[in-house]
Amino acid sequence: MSAVTEETPDTIAHGPDPHAHDGHPPTNTGVSNAKIAMWGFLGSECLLFGALISTYLLYRGRSVVGPFPKDVYDIPFTSVSSFVLLMSSLTMVLALSSIQRRDERRLRVWLLATALLGATFIAGQIYEFTSFVHKGLTIHTNLFGSSFFVMTGFHGVHVTLGIVMLITLWGMSMRGQLPPENAEVVEIVGLYWHFVDIVWIVIFTIVYLIK
Amino acid sequence: MATVLEPTTADAPVVTAPKPVPVLRRPTNTSGFWGWITTVDHKRIGILYGVTAFIFFLFGGVEALLIRLQLARPNGTFLSAHLYNQLFTMHGTTMIFLVVMPISAAFFNYLAPIMIGARDVAFPRLNAFSYWTFLVGGIFINSSWLLGGAPDGGWFGYAPNTSVTFSPGHNIDFWIFGLQILGIASTVGALNLIVTILNLRAPGMELFRMSVFTWMTLVSSFLILFAMPIITIALFLLMFDRQFGASFFDPARGGDPVLWQHLFWLFGHPEVYILILPAMGIVSEVIPVFARKPLFGYRVMVFSGIAIGFMGWGVWVHHMFAVGLGPWAVSAFSVSTMFIAVPTGVKIFNWLATCWRGSIKFATPMLFSLGFIAMFTIGGLSGVTHAVSPHDRQQTDTYYIVAHFHYVLFGGALFGIMAGIYYWWPKIFGYMLNDRIGKWHFWLWFIGFNLTFGPFHLLGLEGMPRRIYTYDKGLGLDFWNMVSTIGAFVIAASVLVFLSNVARSYRHRTPAPADPWDGRTLEWTIPSPTPAYNFAELPVVHELDDFWHRKYGEDAEGRMVKLAPPVTEGSLNLHREGVHLPSPSYFPALASLGLPIMAYGMIYRTYAVVAFGAIFLIGSLYAWGLEPSSAPQDDAHDDHVNAIAPSGEAAAITAGDAPATEASIEGEQP
Amino acid sequence: MAAVDTHNDAHTDDAAHAGHPSELVYIKVALGLALATGVEVLLSYHKVGGEHGTVALLLILAVVKFATVVMYFMHLKFDHPYFRRLFAIGIVLAVGCYCVYLSTLHVFHRPPLPH
Numbered sequence: 001m002s003a004v005t006e007e008t009p010d011t012i013a014h015g016p017d018p019h020a021h022d023g024h025p026p027t028n029t030g031v032s033n034a035k036i037a038m039w040g041f042l043g044s045e046c047l048l049f050g051a052l053i054s055t056y057l058l059y060r061g062r063s064v065v066g067p068f069p070k071d072v073y074d075i076p077f078t079s080v081s082s083f084v085l086l087m088s089s090l091t092m093v094l095a096l097s098s099i100q101r102r103d104e105r106r107l108r109v110w111l112l113a114t115a116l117l118g119a120t121f122i123a124g125q126i127y128e129f130t131s132f133v134h135k136g137l138t139i140h141t142n143l144f145g146s147s148f149f150v151m152t153g154f155h156g157v158h159v160t161l162g163i164v165m166l167i168t169l170w171g172m173s174m175r176g177q178l179p180p181e182n183a184e185v186v187e188i189v190g191l192y193w194h195f196v197d198i199v200w201i202v203i204f205t206i207v208y209l210i211k
Numbered sequence: 212m213a214t215v216l217e218p219t220t221a222d223a224p225v226v227t228a229p230k231p232v233p234v235l236r237r238p239t240n241t242s243g244f245w246g247w248i249t250t251v252d253h254k255r256i257g258i259l260y261g262v263t264a265f266i267f268f269l270f271g272g273v274e275a276l277l278i279r280l281q282l283a284r285p286n287g288t289f290l291s292a293h294l295y296n297q298l299f300t301m302h303g304t305t306m307i308f309l310v311v312m313p314i315s316a317a318f319f320n321y322l323a324p325i326m327i328g329a330r331d332v333a334f335p336r337l338n339a340f341s342y343w344t345f346l347v348g349g350i351f352i353n354s355s356w357l358l359g360g361a362p363d364g365g366w367f368g369y370a371p372n373t374s375v376t377f378s379p380g381h382n383i384d385f386w387i388f389g390l391q392i393l394g395i396a397s398t399v400g401a402l403n404l405i406v407t408i409l410n411l412r413a414p415g416m417e418l419f420r421m422s423v424f425t426w427m428t429l430v431s432s433f434l435i436l437f438a439m440p441i442i443t444i445a446l447f448l449l450m451f452d453r454q455f456g457a458s459f460f461d462p463a464r465g466g467d468p469v470l471w472q473h474l475f476w477l478f479g480h481p482e483v484y485i486l487i488l489p490a491m492g493i494v495s496e497v498i499p500v501f502a503r504k505p506l507f508g509y510r511v512m513v514f515s516g517i518a519i520g521f522m523g524w525g526v527w528v529h530h531m532f533a534v535g536l537g538p539w540a541v542s543a544f545s546v547s548t549m550f551i552a553v554p555t556g557v558k559i560f561n562w563l564a565t566c567w568r569g570s571i572k573f574a575t576p577m578l579f580s581l582g583f584i585a586m587f588t589i590g591g592l593s594g595v596t597h598a599v600s601p602h603d604r605q606q607t608d609t610y611y612i613v614a615h616f617h618y619v620l621f622g623g624a625l626f627g628i629m630a631g632i633y634y635w636w637p638k639i640f641g642y643m644l645n646d647r648i649g650k651w652h653f654w655l656w657f658i659g660f661n662l663t664f665g666p667f668h669l670l671g672l673e674g675m676p677r678r679i680y681t682y683d684k685g686l687g688l689d690f691w692n693m694v695s696t697i698g699a700f701v702i703a704a705s706v707l708v709f710l711s712n713v714a715r716s717y718r719h720r721t722p723a724p725a726d727p728w729d730g731r732t733l734e735w736t737i738p739s740p741t742p743a744y745n746f747a748e749l750p751v752v753h754e755l756d757d758f759w760h761r762k763y764g765e766d767a768e769g770r771m772v773k774l775a776p777p778v779t780e781g782s783l784n785l786h787r788e789g790v791h792l793p794s795p796s797y798f799p800a801l802a803s804l805g806l807p808i809m810a811y812g813m814i815y816r817t818y819a820v821v822a823f824g825a826i827f828l829i830g831s832l833y834a835w836g837l838e839p840s841s842a843p844q845d846d847a848h849d850d851h852v853n854a855i856a857p858s859g860e861a862a863a864i865t866a867g868d869a870p871a872t873e874a875s876i877e878g879e880q881p
Numbered sequence: 882m883a884a885v886d887t888h889n890d891a892h893t894d895d896a897a898h899a900g901h902p903s904e905l906v907y908i909k910v911a912l913g914l915a916l917a918t919g920v921e922v923l924l925s926y927h928k929v930g931g932e933h934g935t936v937a938l939l940l941i942l943a944v945v946k947f948a949t950v951v952m953y954f955m956h957l958k959f960d961h962p963y964f965r966r967l968f969a970i971g972i973v974l975a976v977g978c979y980c981v982y983l984s985t986l987h988v989f990h991r992p993p994l995p996h
Contacts, residue, residue, distance in 0.1 A: 027410040031961045033333040036406045039964040043971025044398065044436045050975030051444035051474060055459065058988055064465045079922045086918060086946075090911035093954045097904050140456035143465050150451055168833075187956075194955045198947045205943035209925040210936050409963065437974050473982040524974055528985065540985040 038188045042195045049199050052151040056207060063142035072135045073208060074128070081124035082204045085159075088117035089197045092190045102180040108173050111186075114193065115166040118159050125156050148207070155203060158196045165189045237838070238795045241743075249795035251335035254741055256342045257321030258639065261632075263346055264313035270353065271305035272706065274298045276699055279663075283696035285684040295680035296363035297382070301353075303366030304386065307486065308393050309349045311624045315431065315489035316345070316397075318631055319404055321639060323428045325734040325741065327421060328413025328750045331793060333406040336835065339799035341400035344806060348396055351807040352389030355382060362386030365678065367479065368449070370460035370471035375453050381814050384453065387446050388810035394439045394446075395806065401435035404428055413733075415752035419513070422732045423506060426513045427492030430520040431485050438481035445474035454813065469534055476527040484523040486620060487587075488516060490627025491558060494580040497630050498562050500728050501577035502569030505756060508561045515554035515561075522551045532600045533607045541600045548598035552591065559588055574728070575649030579630035582657050586622025590615055593668065608678075611671025617664040629656070629709075637723030641740035645719075648712040655705035662698025666691035725781025731759040736779040744790035747780050793841045802831035901956060910953045917946050 027033065095110035129149070132138075139149045169189060172178040178185065238249040250256065278298050281290040290298065324332055332338045355361045362382045364373040373383045408429045412421070449471070451457035458464035460471050499506045506512060528536065528544035562584050571577065593615040597603040606612055629652075637643045675688050682688050726735040733750055734741070736758050754760055761777040776782060805828025812820030902910075921942050928935045952958040957965055983989065 028412050029410055029961060029963055031410075031963065033406045033410050036409060036963060036967070037334070037402050039967040040402050040405055040436060043967045043969075044402075044440050046968075046971035046975040047437055047978075048440035048444060050979045051441050054979035054983055055444075055448065055470065057983060058467065058470060058986060059459075059465070060988075062465045062467075075922065075925060079918070083915065083918055086914055087911065089914075089950055089954050090907060093907050094904060097901070097907065100901065139451065140458060143458055146451065146457035146459055150448065150457065154447075168836075191955055194950055197954075198950050201943055201946045201950070205921065205939050209921055209939050211925075433970070437971060467986070469986060473985075477978055477982065524978060527978075536985045 032184060034188055035184065035191075038191050042191065045195060045199075049155070049202075052147075052154055053202065053206060056147040056151050059143040059147045063144040065142050067132075067135055067137045067141070067144075069144060069148075070211070072132050072137050074131070075208060077124070078128065078204070078208050081121050081128075082200060084117050084124070085121045085197055085200050088114045088121070089194050091117060092193045096183065096186050096190050099178075099180050099183040099186050104173060104178070104180065107178075107186070108170055111166050111170045111173070115163050115170065118163045118166070118193075122156060122159055122163070125152065129153075151207070152203065155196070155199055158199070162189070162193045162196055165192070238797060241795060246795070248800055249339075249797055251331070251339050251793050251795055251799070252743060253320050253324050253332045253335065253338055254639075254743075254745075256338050257317045257319075259317075259342050260313050260320060260345070261317035263342075263349070264310050264317060267305055267309035267313075267349055269706075271302050271310055272703060274302040274305065276703060278302060279696040279699040281680060282682075282692050284693065285682055285686075285689055287681050290680065292680045293360075293363065296678075297356075297361040299678060300362045300365050300386070301356075304352065304362065304390075306620070307366060307482070308390065309345075309352075311486045311620065311628070312393075312397060313345055314628050315486070315624075316341075316400055318424075318489060318493065318628075318635075319400075319428045319432070322635065322734060323404060323425050324407060324411070325737070325745055326425045326732050327408060327411065327416050328733055328746060328752065329407065329411040330745050330749075330790070332403050333411060334403050335793040336796050336799050336840065337399055337403050339796070340803055341396045341403065343800045343803035344392060344396035344399070347803050347807045348389055348392030351392060351810060352385055355385035355389075358385075362389075367475055368471075369468070369475075370449055370452070371462065371466070371468055373449060373453075374460055383449075384814045387450050387453070388813060391443065391446055392806045392810060394443050397435050398439045401432035401439075404432045405436065408432075413746075413749050413752055415757075417752075419510065420752055420755045420757070422492075423495035423509065423512050423516070424489075424492035424732075427488045427495070427516055430516050431488045434481045434485045434488070434520055434523065438478045438485065441474055442478035445471060445478065448474075450813075454816075469531070469536075472531050472534060473527075476530040477524075479530065480527040481523045483619075484519055486624050488519065490583065490624045490631075491516065493627045493631035493634070494562065494583050495558075496732065497576045497580040497634050498565050499756075500634075500730050501572045501574060501580070502566045503572070503729070504565055504569040505731075505759075506561070507564035507567075508557075509755060511557060512561050515557045518554040519551065522547065522554070526551055529598060529600075529603070532597075532603045545598055545600045549595060552595050552598070555591055559584060559591070574633075575644070575646050575653055576630045576634035576728075578650065578653040579626050579633065582653065583623060583626035583630060586618055586626055586660065590618025590620075590622050593618065606671060608676055609671035610667040610675045610677060613677055614664050614667030614671055617667065621660060621664065626656075629653075634728065635734075637727050638734055638739050638741060640717075641723055642716060642720035643723050643727060645712050645716045648708060648715065652705050652708045652712060655701055655708060659698050659701030659703075659705055662701060663695050664698070666695045666698075670695075725779065725784070726758075729762070731756040733758060736777075736781050738781050738784050738786075742786060744787065744792055747785050747787035747790070791841065796835065796838060798831050798835035798838065802828055802835060805829075805831060901959060902953060907953070910949060914946055914949060917942050 091113040098106035137145045281287045448459040460466045526548045529548045723739040805824045808824030
């Protein structure tokens with residue numbers, strides 16, 4: 001559900017607010033509505049991914065028939081794609097840093113770099129899924145297949161939505177619709193992106209590394 | 212903490228981003244049919260929520276009447292077993308997701324922004340999106356009646372009973388996708404309200420000066436925000452089982468049915484408090500007004516509401532005592548369930564203490580509130596009896612449980628909601644509901660309620676199981692079942708009395724004054740019905756129950772004395788033009804249409820339709836994103852601030868009370 | 882326009898922007914994260930401190946990485962406390978509730994299965 005909440009930076013509060021553009025709306029807390037909304041959404045997402053990860057944990061070692069994790073996992077490959085996603089967090093934060101310095105050219109470079117790293121991760125995931133299917137593991141093979149594909153697929157959809165948002169930001173910047181005064185939009189998309197990254201940190205350890 | 216802040220960069224250059232090309236011309240009309248479709252006004256959205264939910268209430272009520280007709284006599288043949296299953300499933304699903312939650316949302320939307328002194332919610336278009344998503348979700352799930360049968364797995368949808376093996380039709384699929392859509396609506400709405408309450412309070416409106424209703428709005432919104440994702444995942448897993456052959460709940464392949472129960476009740480128990488906390492908030496507003504005393508123990512009231520919100524996360528296993536989770540789990544959750552009665556009991560005693568030695572006016576809202584306290588206490592006590600796990604073994608899946616949750620959901624939530632409807636009706640619609648007919652409504656409702664659900668306690672203890680479509684003669688169940696059916700029709704009659712009250716009061720309407728009940732909260736300072744901009748000048752708040760303290764003081768002996776009537780926007784009937792409000796938009800309603808399209812595509816396995824729905828949704832979201840939240844000045848019909856008041860008193864309000872608020876009113880910028 | 886507020890929350894956001902770490906800090910943090918990931922992968926091949934010790938180490942590393950990204954890249958360390966609270970509620974509820982339900986199903990101490 002809901003890629004809906006994150007793409008709505010309408011911070012209108014009490015009528016029009018000429019200062020809304022510079023990220024300092026006159027709110028009780030002094031921080032923008034959109035940023036609170038994003039953090040609340042991420043808090044909610046914790047329970048979403050928590051349910052998937054706990055389902056995987058519940059069914060660990062309970063599959064009646066193979067293939068089992070040890071038959072299909074390719075740890076070196078997944079380590080590399082995890083590393084790629086982790087580094088995309090660095091490029092994301094550099095994009096934010098650039099727009100805060102009013103450097104729109106570097107902003108676009110880092111946004112594209114982040115989207116590209118994210119796409120690399122997704123490509124890796126597609127490759128991984130295909131290779132698992134070739135090894136005989138599908139969503140209906142066993143509990144491992146069901147819980148693995150649903151959990152990582154759900155994460156993959158989140159990454160994909162993030163890529164869409166990044167490319168949208170890049171397009172807006174190209175058309176001059178993302179002036180440095182709107183740096184907060186980049187920050188908010190960044191929050192989402194980093195969150196998707198930290199979910200993968202947990203999944204990588206719990207699902208792949210712990211035997 | 213927290214007043215409205217001076218923007219720190221008042222002289223920063225105002226940025227003008229290039230004007231995006233609009234996909235649809237911005238709607239400007241705020242009246243008529245399209246005005247309602249495109250509205251982003253939190254009050255209109257609140258009314259839409261309320262009216263829609265009331266229509267669903269009639270649906271759910273008719274379903275209940277059919278159930279009672281079937282059970283009126285032993286070996287009933289009025290309904291088939293299969294239809295009976297659909298009816299009780301849809302009755303539960305409707306009353307919870309399409310009635311109590313959205314009526315609460317109606318009150319949240321209409322009142323919370325006004326009570327904190329704001330002009331709208333934080334994200335007005337997102338608010339509209341929540342409503343339309345709720346509407347399409349409700350229509351979607353009910354469309355199953357015409358498309359081969361409604362959901363029939365109970366509102367809890369226990370797997371694997373809901374798996375393809377046992378439910379091969381599309382019934383359960385409608386339930387799954389319908390609840391997903393409704394979940395999106397609730398989550399988005401809750402997030403919006405949280406941000407609104409945290410961020411948009413008027414100057415001086417500190418958190419501990421907010422009304423208890425606003426607090427309960429905040430707590431329920433947090434519960435929605437954190438509970439909905441759990442059922443989202445549970446429904447996703449079930450969807451993968453049903454649509455793609457996954458094995459999450461298939462015991463033959465090692466799946467664990469208890470997983471469903473855990474996930475469902477991890478959501479389901481917070482959900483119980485999502486349903487009851489708003490009603491608790493409503494009666495906490497009504498009782499002090501009609502007892503003419505401040506709410507007893509305001510802070511304790513707020514903290515016990517928060518405590519219920521937190522403890523609500525630690526009791527879900529009491530729905531699963533009969534599963535066999537072992538003595539440790541059962542004992543721990545038995546104790547935690549008893550503990551949650553403590554903050555609830557605190558609230559009940561605080562309401563009673565508020566009434567104690569008050570000069571009580573038994574107007575209709577007060578009657579419903581007192582009814583709430585009594586009925587909810589009965590429901591709460593039967594709840595404590597099934598916290599005792601050995602006792603629960605006896606009660607599980609009997610009518611005793613059905614009695615319990617109707618006493619808390621009908622006796623609690625719906626009584627509170629009715630109190631709220633009578634109490635705020637004049638503020639929302641500008642005329643009073645007839646109090647005499649209102650009392651008829653109350654007593655019929657009260658008697659009908661107890662006739663219907665009181666006997667369930669006895670039936671349950673006699674051993675009548677839930678969810679059976681009929682029972683044999685001679686089991687000792689005949690009499691009380693008949694009484695219950697009669698009671699159900701008395702409730703139906705009371706609803707007709709209510710509807711006739713609405714119609715009659717409208718025909719003979721007298722305009723309601725701004726403050727008909729001698730209220731305490733900010734909504735009574737402004738005209739009835741509320742003007743589009745809520746407050747001509749944003750109020751400045753100095754204490755809890757600020758409006759009351761502007762009306763009443765104390766004399767030397769500490770007795771309450773009435774002060775000179777305060778000058779308010781309501782007392783002046785002040786109208787103002789040119790407050791720049793968020794502009795209406797087509798896109799929230801359009802975007803929400805994408806969701807049921809996707810859901811139908813999923814159910815009928817036509818993935819092209821799913822893709823179309825997704826593209827439709829994303830396209831609408833893009834168009835929405837490109838549209839500024841409020842139309843630029845030139846196309847809005849908005850002039851400079853122009854107070855039309857009976858003389859220059861408006862200026863007096865401004866000068867005296869609200870120096871900080873100019874920042875947010877168009878035209879008064881430096 | 883009158884200044885009413887005496888309360889300095891308004892400036893938190895400014896302060897937060899001013900307090901955002903420099904790009905050099907981000908790069909150092911990323912290097913640390915990369916290093917931690919390397920150690921994790923090594924640990925999965927060469928057990929340290931037995932099965933339990935390795936699992937404990939891996940979990941600790943994951944928590945450290947998680948916290949580092951949240952604190953530095955998501956600026957939670959420098960930002961308004963509301964954000965910390967909102968996120969913390971989510972994390973605490975998720976970890977708490979899901980761990981309890983898993984333990985009622987004996988996930989953390991179940992007898993070894995055949996495979």
